[in-house]
Amino acid sequence: MSSAHPPSPTENVATAPVVDACASCSVYRAANLKKLGVAMEDWDFVVALAGNPNTGKSTVFNALTGLRQHTGNWPGKTVARAEGGYAYGDHRFKLVDLPGTYSLLSTSLDEQIARDFILFGQPDVTVIVADATRLERNLNLVLQILEITDRAVVCLNLMDEARRHGITVDDRQLARDLGVPVVPASARFGRGLPELLQAINEVATGQVVCRPQRLETVPAAIRPALTAVVGELEAAYPNLPNPRWVALRLLSGDESMVDALRGGQLGTLHSLATTESNKE
Template sequence: MRANTIALAGNPNTGKSTLFNTLTGLKQHTGNWPGKTVIHAEGSFEYNGEQYVLVDLPGTYSLFSNSTDEEVARDYIIFDQPDATIVVLDATSLERNLNLALQVLEMTNNVIICINLIDEAEKKGIRIDEKKLSRELGIPVVKISARNKKGIDQLLATLSDLVNGKIMTTPYRMTYSQEIEDAITKIESKLKVYFQDTYPSRWLALRLLDGDEELILKLQHHNNNRQLEVKTHDVPISVKS
């Protein structure tokens, strides 16, 4: 039976590594990402008779590929396409942490928001309505304390339901100005011809509009060098697919 691959994403200092250790215990190993000096941590665990491989992505504040850590995290979600991505947020700094979560929601549908450090938030009088947040974001939201192992069972049950298709998500996507939305639509139609549903076409269109040259090189590498031309604001961008 194939193991489910799960990406663990989050800002630095959200308790992501604590959750990783809680779930995987001693069944983990570290090394470097291929061609990078960034640490690659991977572990495994079993839940309800199913095997899971958990990949701890570098802690980042965004996924715009402005640093090696961001590039590694972004590329894993886009090109390795894990079965689910858990985004760990700090309950005491939820608004700041949501920036990364919204970026992940542009990239994949199978996302769980994991609000960690809930015990610390409660000490500060912070109350979080996870059900309302789940409705707003269109994905499951679970509150936990990884350090105290509070909420872990609910997280695992939610993860199992998500990867087995028992939870259908409708992730929130940012809406931009009409000019940008029109450009996105035009670029998406071109991208879908070449990539079908291999990659998230809306997210790719946004990155191409941003002039993300690094992403263009990655698409060349992953798609057998077949030429694709996309125009963004009448500026041709050459992408090989």
């Protein structure tokens, strides 16, 4: 293994099949990247890009797709949903840049777009860009997304700034706690992107299976209600990958969730990991 190999995501995660040493080194992988801009006709995997405002999400998007979306030092710059593509190895990826939000629980349009895409769009991988200098705040969104999807990669961006501020982040510990791959990066300078590409590829192809950390302590005030609705949901939809999130949204009266339940779309949501293994 070369030193540039990304840290192994978590210990309780099935490790990737042994790849030959050169194919895993970042130089080789970077050469494999083909930026496709918006010229995407067909793709093998859909990758959603989520994150807090002002974390360099657009920079990551631009670096991977070769597009030049403006990235200002303003919170919340990406307003509409942007799409682009890249090819990596033998696969073509469609990258969808979601609006930058602090949370996914509110009624604002931005959050609804992001929430509905991650849930109903069922991206093969959701990349969550987090600001290493303000990790605690960013984990709010990360943990919410991990409630929805079990296929995620955390891109710990702005590592250069963290270093400048004297902050160190133990990405291995973080990966263990979150249960998904964590890739430290400085997207502005292109650092960490080869590792990010590889992590996305591994999660998309199922070489790495995530075991995301879900909320460990449910507040006592909502526990009975949540348990009851989750019970109902699990009885009706045994394959639902995220019954607790769905129950939470139903309890807060989220209309798109109610519609999905009534219209039967909820039945089509199922763990992607299950379909992968079923295909084989």
